[in-house]
Amino acid sequence: MAWTENNNALEREFQFSDFTEAFAFMTRVAFAAEAAGHHPEWTNVYNRVNIRLTTHDAGNTVTDKDRNLAAVIDRIYE
Numbered sequence: 001m002a003w004t005e006n007n008n009a010l011e012r013e014f015q016f017s018d019f020t021e022a023f024a025f026m027t028r029v030a031f032a033a034e035a036a037g038h039h040p041e042w043t044n045v046y047n048r049v050n051i052r053l054t055t056h057d058a059g060n061t062v063t064d065k066d067r068n069l070a071a072v073i074d075r076i077y078e
């Protein structure tokens, strides 16, 4: 898995050719997150998107909800 676990969260950086591609990815992830009822912490700077996944309801720990969303995000990125 390309994600690393740091400070009770799964983290991964995604890179794109430009802002439009990065934002298109974010839009798809946003819909997938809403469908899953589980939402990322993220930042975007131009063509980079940094995502952090942790479960707030479980006291900010990594749970299967984070692992499952990470797998969904990876498929969107492929």
Ligand SMILES: C[C@H](O)[C@H](O)[C@H]1CNC2=NC(N)=NC(=O)C2=N1
Binding pocket: 037, 038, 039, 040, 041, 053, 054, 055, 056, 057, 058
């Ligand atoms: C009621 C709602 O499903 C919960 O508050 C969900 C929303 N999205 C969430 N996202 C994340 N990352 N952690 C949560 O604990 C969480 N809880």
